[in-house]
Amino acid sequence: MHKLIRQILKTGIVRHPPSARPEAPPEGCAEGRALVAQLGRAITVRHVDAGSCNGCELEIHALGNALYNLAALGVRFVASPRHADILLVTGPVSRAMADPLRAAWEAMPDPKRVVALGDCARGCGIFTANYATLGAVSAVIPVDIAIPGCPPSPETIREAFAALMARS
C-alpha cells in the first residue's frame, strides 16, 4: 500500500493546460447552450459506435484520463439511453447499426440532443455511403452538434463539451 500512496504523491495533481492549438469550433453550439439551459450543468451521455474504426472511441476514453478529466466539467457517461441527455454517435452508420442507433435514440427521454463525433459521423470521412453504410448520422436521426476530426482530438471534444456547458 505504501508504494501505491507514494506513486500517487509522486504523480501529484495533473492539470489540463489551456488549449495550445486553435481548433475548429463545433458546429451548432448555440443549440447546445439552449439544452444546458433546460438541463442544468450536469449532463449524461450515452455513446453509440455506429460503425467507427474505433479511433473516436479511443479519444472518448482519453477524455476520461486525468489530463482531460471530462467528468470535472459535469459530463458523465451512462450505460442506458434512458438515463441520457445526449447521444454521442461515432462512425458513418453501418447499415447493421442503423436500427440499434434509432432504438437508442427513441429510448432517450426528451429533451435530448445528438452529437455526431468525428468526420465519418458528420458525413465527410473516408467512408462514403455505399451498400454497407448510410454515410452520416443525420441519415438516421437528427443531429444537433457535429465535432470535426479524424478522430477529433480530446482537446476538441473537451472544448465542445465545455461550450455546451457554458452558461449562455
Next chain:
Amino acid sequence: MSPIDVARAVRWTRLPGPLPIDHGSVDSAQWRAICAQCRAEGGRLAALWGSDERAAGQGFLVHAIVASAQRRFWITLGAGDADPRFPGLGDLFPVASRLERALFDLLGVSSGAPDTRPWLRHEAWGPADFPLRRDFARADPMAPGAPPYPFVAVRGAGVHEIGVGPIHAGIIEPGHFRFSVVGDEILRLEERFGYTHKGAAKRFEAMGLVDGARLAGRLCADSSAAYAGAYAMAVEALSGCTVPPRALWLRALAWERERIANHLGDLGALCQDGGLAFGHTQFGLLKERWLQTHDRLFGHRYLMDAVIPGGVAYDLDAAACRSLDAECASILETTRRLQDIVDDHAGLQERFLETGRIDEARVRALGGLGLAARASGIACDLRVNTPLPPYDRLQTRIAVRPQGDVAARVGVRFDEIYESLRLIREVLAQLPGGPVRVPCDGHGGLFGVGIVEGWRGEVLVAITRSPSAAAHHVHIHDPSWQNWPLLEHAVLGDLVPDFPLINKSFNLAYSGHDL
C-alpha cells in the same frame, strides 16, 4: 500420390518483397492436399478470401495463405463462373468456417460447409446480393424482414440465455454476445459480428493503390501503423519498389510505439475492471503522454498516415531521437514501479489468476496467434520467427507465459512493453541515414502481400491485380479472426460478471474483423 507429391507438382513463384512467400495456382485436389499437409506440420491458415476475376476470363478466384513454422504459401484456386464453389477447409482449420461464411456473404462463392448462416451480412443486403462482385452496384435501402439470426441453443434444466449487444454498456465497439448460463456460470458463448462492416474492400477498389494507404490506416485505429505498414508492404511488392533502410527502421519504431500505447491502455483498463482505479489513472496518464509524443513527432496521435507506400511520412532529427530515448527511460521506470504495485495487489491478482483460462492445446487447435497465443505458451511472433528488416538485426526476445489466464495476458503485456522499449532504444541508436521515402508507383506484379506483427498479432494485407483490367482487390486479415473463437472457449465455466475482464484481456478488434 501423397500430399507432399501433390504440392510438389505446383509451380511456385517467389513473390517480390522481404517476406518469404510463394504463390501457386492450384486445382482443387492440390488445394486440399497443401492445406492438409500444412495442418499436419502444425501450420495454420493465415487468411482465406476471394476475388472476382470474371472480366479477365478467370471466373471467381479463391485465395488462401497458409503458414507453417518458416514458410508461407499463397494458393489460388479457380472456383468457376456461374455457380462458383470450392472445397472448404473448416475440417482442417476451424477459423475457415467463419472465413468461408464471410466469403459467401461478400462474393457468393460457396464452400459447401454445413453452417450456411450469414457472418458479415445483416439486413444491409439480401441473401442473393454479393457486394464484392464487380457488377454489384446497388446501394438500395435495407432488405426488410430478415429472419432473426439462429444462435445455437443450449437445452437443459435451469439454462437461460443472456443477449448482450450490439450496443454495449460501456464505450466499446458494437458486437453481440449470446451467453447460455446456469445461474452465473457460462455454459456457452456464441459471438455474432458484422455490425461495423463498412464495405472497405469495395471502397479500396475505387481508390488508387498508393492512396489506399489512407483507408488502410483507418480500418482499425488502434493498429493504424500496423495496417498501413502491411498495406504498404503489399503495394511495394506489387510495384517492385525498394524501401530505403532508414524508412524500414522508422517503421519498426512506429510499430513498437503502437504496441506500447495499446498495452499501456489495456493495462489501465484491466486494472479498472479488476477494481483498482489507481492503475487506470496511472496507465491512462502514461498512454496520454505517449500519444502526445506521437502527435508531436509522427504527426498523429494514432500514427494515421505516418506509414505510406515507399517509406514513411515523418523523419526524426537528432533532438527528436534524444527526446524519444529519454521518454523510453522514463516510461520504463514508471511501468516497473506500477507492475510492482499490480503484482503485489491481492485483490487484483485474485481477479486475474485462473480467470478466463485457455490452454495451449486448445489455442493450437483453433489456430490462435499473437499476444493471446503467447499468453498460452505458444512462441509465435513474426518478429522472432521470420524477422524482416530491421528485426533481423534486433534479436527480439519473445514474451511467452504458459498459464493462458487473464494474469498471463497481463504479464505478456508488461514483458512486451519492456522489450519494445528496448527495441525502440536500439532503433534510435542504430538508425541509418538516408531518405525516408521513395516513389512507389510502378505496376509490375499481380500478387503482393505484406504482414506486420501488430500488437494483437499478425496483420496481413494481400492485393491482387487483374492481368487485363486496370483493377485491383485488397484483402485485409486481422488476427482477431483467429482469436475471437479463443474467447468463446476461455469464458467456459467462468462467471458472467467476469466476462468484461476476460474480454478486455483479449481486447480483440471489431472494426478490423468486420471488414
